Amino acid sequence: MSIWRINSRTQELEIDDTPPGWEKLGGRGLIARILNDEVDPSCDPLGPENKLIFSPGLLVGHRLSSCDRISIGGKSPLTGGVKEANAGGSTGLQITYLGCSILILEDQPKDPKLNVIYISPTECIFEEASHLAGMGVYETAASLLEQYGPEVAIALIGPAGEMKLKAAGIQNLDQDRVPSRIAARGGLGAVMGSKGIKALVIDSRDGSSPDIRDLKGFRKAQKSYNKALMDHPQTKVYADYGTAAMARICHSLGGLPTRNFSEGNFESLEGISAETMRDQLLERGGDSNTTHACMVGCAIRCSNLYADGNGKGVVSPLEYETIGLMGSNLGIGNLDQVARLNWEANDLGLDSIELGAALAVAAEAGKIEFGNFYQALELIDEIRKGTPTGLIIGNGAAATGLAYKIERVPVVKGQAMSAYDPRAIKGTGVTYATSPQGADHTSGLTIRAKIDHLDPNIQIEVSRRAQINAAGYDTLGVCAFAGFGFGSAPEIIPALLQARYGWDVPGNILQELGRQTLILERKFNQRAGFSKNDDRLPVWMTREELSPHNTVFDVPGEELDKVFDWINEDD
Amino acid sequence: MKVEVHLHATLRLVIKEGKGQVIIVDLPENSSIGDLLELMMIDQYLDHMLIVLNGRTTGLAQVLKDGDVLNLMIAVSGG
Numbered sequence: 001m002s003i004w005r006i007n008s009r010t011q012e013l014e015i016d017d018t019p020p021g022w023e024k025l026g027g028r029g030l031i032a033r034i035l036n037d038e039v040d041p042s043c044d045p046l047g048p049e050n051k052l053i054f055s056p057g058l059l060v061g062h063r064l065s066s067c068d069r070i071s072i073g074g075k076s077p078l079t080g081g082v083k084e085a086n087a088g089g090s091t092g093l094q095i096t097y098l099g100c101s102i103l104i105l106e107d108q109p110k111d112p113k114l115n116v117i118y119i120s121p122t123e124c125i126f127e128e129a130s131h132l133a134g135m136g137v138y139e140t141a142a143s144l145l146e147q148y149g150p151e152v153a154i155a156l157i158g159p160a161g162e163m164k165l166k167a168a169g170i171q172n173l174d175q176d177r178v179p180s181r182i183a184a185r186g187g188l189g190a191v192m193g194s195k196g197i198k199a200l201v202i203d204s205r206d207g208s209s210p211d212i213r214d215l216k217g218f219r220k221a222q223k224s225y226n227k228a229l230m231d232h233p234q235t236k237v238y239a240d241y242g243t244a245a246m247a248r249i250c251h252s253l254g255g256l257p258t259r260n261f262s263e264g265n266f267e268s269l270e271g272i273s274a275e276t277m278r279d280q281l282l283e284r285g286g287d288s289n290t291t292h293a294c295m296v297g298c299a300i301r302c303s304n305l306y307a308d309g310n311g312k313g314v315v316s317p318l319e320y321e322t323i324g325l326m327g328s329n330l331g332i333g334n335l336d337q338v339a340r341l342n343w344e345a346n347d348l349g350l351d352s353i354e355l356g357a358a359l360a361v362a363a364e365a366g367k368i369e370f371g372n373f374y375q376a377l378e379l380i381d382e383i384r385k386g387t388p389t390g391l392i393i394g395n396g397a398a399a400t401g402l403a404y405k406i407e408r409v410p411v412v413k414g415q416a417m418s419a420y421d422p423r424a425i426k427g428t429g430v431t432y433a434t435s436p437q438g439a440d441h442t443s444g445l446t447i448r449a450k451i452d453h454l455d456p457n458i459q460i461e462v463s464r465r466a467q468i469n470a471a472g473y474d475t476l477g478v479c480a481f482a483g484f485g486f487g488s489a490p491e492i493i494p495a496l497l498q499a500r501y502g503w504d505v506p507g508n509i510l511q512e513l514g515r516q517t518l519i520l521e522r523k524f525n526q527r528a529g530f531s532k533n534d535d536r537l538p539v540w541m542t543r544e545e546l547s548p549h550n551t552v553f554d555v556p557g558e559e560l561d562k563v564f565d566w567i568n569e570d571d
Numbered sequence: 572m573k574v575e576v577h578l579h580a581t582l583r584l585v586i587k588e589g590k591g592q593v594i595i596v597d598l599p600e601n602s603s604i605g606d607l608l609e610l611m612m613i614d615q616y617l618d619h620m621l622i623v624l625n626g627r628t629t630g631l632a633q634v635l636k637d638g639d640v641l642n643l644m645i646a647v648s649g650g
Binding site for chain 1: 577579580581583592616619621622623626627628629630642644645646647648
């Protein structure tokens with residue numbers, strides 16, 4: 001295991017051996033470990049003490065289906081706590097091909113000039129990049145691909161990251177070199193911007209896949225995994241409809257965020273459903289693609305390429321969370337319009353969840369009308385121009401609520417909720433409230449559980465289990481959607497780890513890794529000043545009823561405190 | 572009794588009438604959701620199906636009544 005540290009002030013690379021306690025972690029878990037070991041929890045997230053950590057998961061580097069995700073982390077400018085956001089694409093794979101287990105971007109230059117970092121197995125070069133300042137993600141990526149060649153992986157920020165906006169993420173190239181695989185949440189793009197780095201270009205042409213201790217054993221486990229994935233009916237749903245299939249599911253449960261989380265059903269659901277999208281794309285043809293893989297070797301292929309009425313590509317992918325937050329939550333029932341808003345978010349390098357939530361709060365404040373796509377577009381343009389209004393919106397939903405004196409702001413720990421209203425899907429509400437990451441469905445979504453999602457008495461254990469598993473998958477670098485494959489054959493993960501590393505791991509290693517990660521994340525947050533009062537949904541959600549079920553979030557605070565009662569936090 | 576059944580994503584294609592998304596099914600009194608799925612010949616997906624009756628998740632043993640609205644889907648996650 002080798003640790004690559006790049007100092008953004010001195011522009012030097014140092015390659016270290018693994019410190020004790022880091023060896024058997026990767027991805028999200030290793031980020032939490034490093035933050036505890038090396039980052040002052042009280043530091044300014046945009047100052048020189050914070051670190052930006054690129055951490056491939058433990059199974060990354062072998063083109064296993066859906067297992068090459070990159071986790072990116074640091075102290076979050078949005079939440080003030082621990083942050084990990086992960087993405088597909090090629091960044092994770094290529095970092096491992098360098099012979100690098102984890103890449104840590106440190107310090108901060110005094111000179112405000114922008115740089116691009118180029119790394120290969122033998123080189124680390126800073127190139128002055130003021131010509132890329134203010135440039136959108138798509139144009140920047142095209143320019144860098146032309147300069148460095150089509151084989152490289154790139155992690156980059158847009159104007160939002162350069163402006164250090166708290167909703168800024170870090171984009172990564174997909175397997176078709178489209179820069180729209182965003183490590184979106186928590187403002188990590190601002191951390192990258194604060195270090196003066198526009199892009200990290202990874203050239204692994206002279207590198208190779210990490211060693212596998214027992215290749216025969218690895219291939220055997222891989223074969224079982226592929227079979228489990230392909231035999232599962234969910235694979236077909238993801239391939240044909242993608243995550244957008246959630247729109248109707250959420251609507252049917254009365255939890256589709258509508259007009260700033262004020263209703264759980266949207267009258268224009270069919271305008272934004274996956275079924276409409278699929279029919280539309282098949283009819284439009286051209287660049288349209290309903291079944292697309294973001295990573296090499298992915299068998300699930302949940303991604304898509306959304307094309308306009310002329311068959312010309314608009315954005316890839318168009319996902320459920322964006323459809324929820326920039327569609328129904330803005331009162332917009334038209335996929336062409338949502339796709340366009342999504343492109344703008346991507347190009348600015350913004351988290352579409354946070355941006356959608358912020359725009360809806362602005363609509364609540366009367367700054368734009370719900371359902372008015374053109375006004376939403378104008379407000380996004382304010383961000384691009386860096387106007388005071390744009391800076392408010394680009395800093396996320398909480399900042400927007402504060403500026404416009406709006407109470408109905410759907411955030412926890414300062415981070416906007418994803419597209420599941422927690423009053424109708426209460427287990428996911430428990431996750432939003434208690435996750436060390438802030439409100440985030442990827443920390444433990446419960447909607448697939450066969451339970452009454454409205455019953456407040458049965459959600460704690462469901463959320464706890466989902467959070468532990470999610471933290472485990474994020475530590476392995478495994479896409480959450482591969483979880484159903486591993487879930488139907490749980491012996492595969494231990495077999496893969498044993499074959500890859502020669503470790504003797506227990507059958508419940510997924511949960512072990514998840515628990516370890518959550519312990520570390522909770523610890524960092526506590527040291528940063530978080531308490532159980534931060535593990536709560538906004539008060540208005542406990543008293544304002546959500547139609548059509550007319551339900552509030554009524555899981556009591558003392559119950560929420562039990563989610564992590566298995567951790568001895570007095571130590 | 573008549574029950575309104577909404578079929579989502581891949582399930583909408585298993586119905587022989589083509590791309591039907593909402594169908595009205597006439598059932599004998601006291602039929603359960605399990606009976607309905609067997610009748611519709613989509614019981615092969617049972618382990619992975621999310622069954623939502625009048626907006627609430629429920630199970631196969633649930634007995635249906637006239638006017639019920641049932642949503643059926645293979646459960647996925649968002650992204």
